[in-house]
Each structure stands twice: as C-alpha cells, then as structure tokens.
Amino acid sequence: MTVCNSCRYCEQYCPVFPAMERRLTFSDADLAYLANLCHNCGECLYACQYAPPHEFGIDVPRTLAELRLLSYEEDCWPRPLAQAFRRQGRSTAIALALGFTAILFAASALLNPAALLSGRSDADFYAVVPHGVMVGLFGAVGGFVLLALGWSVRGFWRRLSPEGSPPLTARAVGRAVGDALTLRHLHASGPDCVSAEEVRSPWRRWSHHATLGGFFLCFASTSVAAIYHGVFGWEAPHAYTSLPVVLGTAGGLGLVAGPAGQWWQRRRRDPALADPAQQGLDESLLLLLWLTSVTGLLLLVLRTQPIMGPLLLIHLGVVLALFVTLPYGKFVHGLYRLAALVKDAAERAASDSV
Numbered sequence: 001m002t003v004c005n006s007c008r009y010c011e012q013y014c015p016v017f018p019a020m021e022r023r024l025t026f027s028d029a030d031l032a033y034l035a036n037l038c039h040n041c042g043e044c045l046y047a048c049q050y051a052p053p054h055e056f057g058i059d060v061p062r063t064l065a066e067l068r069l070l071s072y073e074e075d076c077w078p079r080p081l082a083q084a085f086r087r088q089g090r091s092t093a094i095a096l097a098l099g100f101t102a103i104l105f106a107a108s109a110l111l112n113p114a115a116l117l118s119g120r121s122d123a124d125f126y127a128v129v130p131h132g133v134m135v136g137l138f139g140a141v142g143g144f145v146l147l148a149l150g151w152s153v154r155g156f157w158r159r160l161s162p163e164g165s166p167p168l169t170a171r172a173v174g175r176a177v178g179d180a181l182t183l184r185h186l187h188a189s190g191p192d193c194v195s196a197e198e199v200r201s202p203w204r205r206w207s208h209h210a211t212l213g214g215f216f217l218c219f220a221s222t223s224v225a226a227i228y229h230g231v232f233g234w235e236a237p238h239a240y241t242s243l244p245v246v247l248g249t250a251g252g253l254g255l256v257a258g259p260a261g262q263w264w265q266r267r268r269r270d271p272a273l274a275d276p277a278q279q280g281l282d283e284s285l286l287l288l289l290w291l292t293s294v295t296g297l298l299l300l301v302l303r304t305q306p307i308m309g310p311l312l313l314i315h316l317g318v319v320l321a322l323f324v325t326l327p328y329g330k331f332v333h334g335l336y337r338l339a340a341l342v343k344d345a346a347e348r349a350a351s352d353s354v
C-alpha cells in the first residue's frame with residue numbers, strides 16, 4: 001500500500017485506491033478495510049509495473065485476499081472457532097452434511113420410524129419431521145448463526161470506525177447497498193472483470209448475481225411459507241403455483257446455476273489472483289449451496305413419491321451443514337464487504353463536503 005500510495009497508477013480502477021489515498025499510514029484496521037473493499041476484479045495485477053517477476057513482487061488482489069481471511073479470523077465470534085476458516089473444504093462440507101443427515105435418520109428411526117419407512121405419497125413433510133421439531137431445530141441453529149454473524153460484523157465495524165470517523169448517513173448506506181447489489185466494483189475499469197491478462201467475461205458477475213438472487217428468493221420462499229403457516233394456518237405442502245413454491249423453485253434454480261458457474265470460473269481464473277489458502281473456503285460454500293438447492297428441487301419434484309421421507313432428511317442434513325458453516329465460511333465476505341462499502345461511502349461523502 002505504501003508503494004501504491006506513491007505510484008497511484010490504479011486510482012481509477014476501484015474504491016480501494018482512492019480509500020488508500022485518504023490515508024498516509026496503514027493500521028491493521030485500515031488494511032482490513034481496504035481488503036474487504038476489494039472485489040478481486042484482478043485489474044490492478046495486470047496493470048502493475050511492479051508485479052512479479054519485478055523484485056517488488058506486488059500482487060494487490062492476492063495480498064488483499066490474504067488480508068481478508070485474516071480479518072474474518074480476527075473478528076470471528078466465538079474466537080476459538082476462527083480456526084474453522086482454514087479447515088473448510090469439499091471434504092468437510094460433505095462430512096458435515098453426511099453427519100447431520102445420519103443424526104436425523106437415527107432420530108427419525110428411533111422416534112418416528114413409521115413415518116420414515118411407510119413410503120408416504122401425500123407430500124406431508126410434517127408427518128416425517130413434525131413442524132414443532134423443524135421450527136425448534138432450525139430456530140435454535142438459525143438464532144446462533146445470526147448471533148455469530150452479527151457479533152463478528154459488529155467487531156469488524158467497530159475496528160473500522162474509531163473515534164472521529166465520518167458519520168454514518170442513510171444516503172451512504174443506500175449507496176453502499178446499491179453498489180453491493182449491482183456488484184458495480186467487480187467490473188473495475190472494463191465492461192467485465194478479468195480472469196487472466198486481457199481475458200474478460202461477464203460470467204463471474206452473472207454467476208454471483210444468480211447465487212445471491214437465488215439465496216434471497218429461497219429466503220423469501222421460507223418466510224412466505226412461515227407466514228402462511230403461522231398467520232393464515234395454510235400448511236405445507238403448497239401447490240406448485242403457490243407463492244412459496246414459485247419463489248423457492250426460482251431461488252433453487254439460481255442456486256444450482258450460480259454456484260456451478262462460480263466453481264467453473266474459479267477453475268479458469270489466473271491463480272495469481274487468488275489466495276491458495278482459501279480454495280477450500282470458497283468450494284465448501286459453493287458445494288453446500290449447490291447441494292441444498294439440488295436436494296430441495298429433487299424433494300419438490302419427488303414429494304409425492306415413496307422416497308420423500310429419506311429425501312427430506314437428506315435435504316435437512318445438507319441445510320444444517322450449510323447453516324452451521326455460514327459464520328465460519330466464505331458467506332461472511334458479503335457482510336464484511338457491505339460494511340467496507342458503507343464506510344467508503346461515508347468517507348467519500350465527508351470528503352466531498354469539505
């Protein structure tokens with residue numbers, strides 16, 4: 001950053017460089033802020049005259065990626081679980097999904113064997129896992145996940161915002177949310193971000209949009225279904241044309257296409273742009289999102305078939321694995337980046353007003 005601050009060649013690419021120029025020295029919190037402001041578009045690596053094999057060996061995208069991981073660990077709650085960020089991978093994701101599925105099968109075999117083995121064809125999920133059990137289990141896990149995510153982001157925000165920081169305004173928050181949802185800074189200087197020198201494609205951005213859109217739609221589907229059940233007393237299964245099923249199907253398709261596209265893009269990208277230590281972190285989240293949506297869509301299609309009971313338990317096992325890894329996996333990057341974008345918008349508003 002000190003070399004970049006003297007050079008300033010890349011200042012038009014993204015908000016990282018203007019934010020860097022607003023500083024003369026760089027504390028750990030400043031570096032965590034800049035690291036999370038970076039969208040890893042790759043532009044500045046290929047523009048840099050000091051990139052490897054130059055003796056300075058400056059690789060801003062990889063360096064900031066390494067610093068992002070350190071920031072996740074630094075602010076993780078509870079702190080001992082910070083080590084999970086470096087231990088995740090495809091095998092841990094699969095092991096967690098299988099473990100939770102096995103626990104659910106064992107519990108069902110003990111407590112409700114008739115419903116599991118009867119080969120039901122009435123799509124009645126709550127006959128296999130009672131509604132109260134489902135709400136209690138996912139409510140408890142979801143509550144812990146929200147607490148862990150909230151406390152971690154709170155710690156990150158407090159580090160970014162020492163006394164004397166620019167005030168937070170609704171306008172700054174709105175601007176940051178807009179930037180995050182449109183992935184405005186992922187394109188950097190060109191129409192699309194780079195995956196290697198002079199190789200540009202929109203697929204990384206589109207895959208990311210499909211993943212995030214799919215996630216929101218699935219969340220909306222679950223929320224609408226909960227309102228149907230709790231407020232109106234309309235219990236699942238819902239018709240294929242009902243709002244929860246339409247939202248869930250669209251979200252599920254987005255979460256099949258998006259993570260698959262991101263996985264494919266990761267494999268094709270120049271390795272110099274990434275931190276090799278985070279390969280497992282990225283792949284764990286993508287795999288669990290993909291498995292969640294595939295098992296969810298299969299459950300929807302086969303809900304009137306005798307296999308519905310076992311399929312429901314497999315789907316719930318995968319969802320539990322996804323949930324428990326959210327605060328200790330790549331999912332946190334969205335929240336940390338949003339916090340960094342909010343701070344950037346507040347800093348820009350303050351400097352514009354001077």
Ligand code: SF4
Nearest residue numbers: 004007008009010048
């Ligand atoms: S990445 Fe390289 S070219 Fe860009 S500002 Fe830093 S030193 Fe200059």
Ligand code: SF4
Nearest residue numbers: 014038039041042044
């Ligand atoms: S990789 Fe892209 S977003 Fe990150 S610092 Fe370089 S130009 Fe900015």
